[in-house]
Amino acid sequence: MKYCYECGTPLTLRFLEQEGDTPYCEKCGCWRFPIFSTAVSMIVLSPDRSKILLIQQYGRPSNILVAGYVSKGESAEQTVVREVQEEIGLSVNSLCFNRSEYFAKSNTLMLNFSCTATSESLEHLNRQEVDQAAWFSWEDAEKAIRPDSLAQRFLLHFLERHRPDSGT
Numbered sequence: 001m002k003y004c005y006e007c008g009t010p011l012t013l014r015f016l017e018q019e020g021d022t023p024y025c026e027k028c029g030c031w032r033f034p035i036f037s038t039a040v041s042m043i044v045l046s047p048d049r050s051k052i053l054l055i056q057q058y059g060r061p062s063n064i065l066v067a068g069y070v071s072k073g074e075s076a077e078q079t080v081v082r083e084v085q086e087e088i089g090l091s092v093n094s095l096c097f098n099r100s101e102y103f104a105k106s107n108t109l110m111l112n113f114s115c116t117a118t119s120e121s122l123e124h125l126n127r128q129e130v131d132q133a134a135w136f137s138w139e140d141a142e143k144a145i146r147p148d149s150l151a152q153r154f155l156l157h158f159l160e161r162h163r164p165d166s167g168t
């Protein structure tokens with residue numbers, strides 16, 4: 001970021017304790033921290049937590065996680081509930097933060113949660129946004145998730161921590 005996003009003045013660097021050299025607008029008298037988008041993705045579990053929901057989207061045949069951008073003013077937890085409702089037509093609870101990763105391609109910080117659906121029904125799927133959705137056993141989800149993707153890294157991290165035999 002070279003210019004102030006409020007007034008267009010070239011930014012200078014000023015030393016900020018704990019942060020180091022940080023962009024600063026002399027005209028506004030404000031620090032200008034980098035701007036990026038925030039999104040959530042969800043490992044949606046079946047009511048008995050034995051299955052994981054994977055979807056296909058945008059005409060691609062690969063299995064991914066439900067995801068969506070956080071709206072301004074919304075908490076990440078609210079986005080999780082809203083996006084699963086909008087895309088899959090399911091209510092979820094028992095949200096639990098899993099892990100996060102910055103995705104440079106879209107300048108987005110992606111926050112991954114697990115959550116539990118109150119039903120396995122996929123009859124209210126939003127067909128305009130989701131091509132296909134299906135429940136997979138934990139083993140099958142691990143094999144079916146899109147390789148070398150953010151979704152795969154989130155899912156593997158979750159499975160590692162929550163496998164019944166992992167002792168956690």
Ligand SMILES: [Zn+2]
Pocket residue numbers: 004005006007008009025026027028029
């Ligand atoms: Zn400014």
